[in-house]
Amino acid sequence: MLENEPCSIIENEYVKPGKGQAFNRVKLRNLRNGRVVEKTFKSGDSLEGADVMEVDMEYLYTDGEFWHFMATDGSFEQHGASAEALGDTVKWLKEQDVYVVTLFNGAVLTVAPPNFVELEVTETDPGVKGDTAQGGNKPATLSTGAVVKVPLFINIGDKLRVDTRTGEYVSRA
């Protein structure tokens, strides 16, 4: 916990002049907004641990304000994520898919999508037959509203496998 915000330590460098005070220069990522801050601490100082938990949860539905998830461990525990907590993951939400939900003090902090999702094309220019490996691409809008570049042979209604880390088309599903 740093200034009441849950953070993860991404780098911790021990610095000590031979004849001086020892420090740790620490890079922390704010788990809420992803911002990275650099702070120095006296070596041996401690920070309060953040009550943060990662839980596998299935996406259920949205009521327009919250996006609701349910734990897959059989507990049926449900949590609603705000648009802020959801962030870009909203582009990859599909009912019944499983997401990693980070809970902080029992509330949803972030939602991470699986590395690959399968989504249907709802809008794109008509497919060009015979064009496979080579030659250009075009934008396609998916059922979630995400837009990805796809090969020319893709049609509306095709199911695509997309890499959520890069936002790139992988293959037809």
Added chain:
Amino acid sequence: MWQPSAGRDALLARQNLNQTIRRFFAERGVLEVETPVLSQAAVCDPNIEPMQTSDQRYLHTSPEYAMKRLLCAGSGDIFQIARVFRRGEAGRRHNPEFSMLEWYRVGWGPQQLMQEVAELTRTLLAAGYPQLPVMTLHYREAVQQYAAIDVFVATDDDIACRGMQLAGQDLQLSRDGWLDVIMSHAVEPALPPDTLVFIDDFPASQAALARVEKNADGMAVARRFELYLNGAELANGYHELTDAAEQRRRFVAEAGNRPVDENLLGALAHGLPDCAGVAMGLDRLLMMVLNHTDISAVLAFDWARA
């Protein structure tokens, strides 16, 4: 984890380094000595935490005290390659157990010793750094140049304020603590690369075992120097304090509840010859020889594998 953290090339480089050091000092008539690792007295520096054995002996954090007793007894110029121990000092450039080269030159001042330190360092690093220019800055100039603050004029608040900017928060430090932040966060990383940079004439409050004298501007400075290469501290040297009463005063002020080394104070009362001494971190030198960024790569077994 039974495997070593160093490759065979690093073991070989260490052998070469030790041989080169011994040859260097043999050619100059400096006597190699060995002093006890376990001592009844502890280091007094409050920033260095010694380790203790179950029978109330302290592992030395540097061979300084014992070597000074030899100097008082008339040993003349001496050097030692010692394994030393400092509790809690673990990081990319720190291992709690590490190798230190320490040597003393009788009748020498800091200028002469810095020249010899530069000569030895260039010899040891010759393979990786055929050109290694040497530069000397006074502490005041270095901080002025790289952190835009004049430490001999600035108030405690000025220094704390600059330190807080660099640390990102108030660490509740003393003036010297904030100066350590400024040195380690702003000055050291900004020093010219691939250059042996000596910083000397430290604030009098950071004298440790060095003499305090008036500099040309009439300011009290500690006759102490540090050697840096590419942001890493390689050596720390003193024009040694020979005043036994002053040394006792500093020890008592700093020791806290650690036992003060009465044997050293007794030796100083007998008389330490005018001399300059320096300690050099050999593992860091090896890191530079081999271009490693982590100290574990030059240790047969690092702290986690020891």
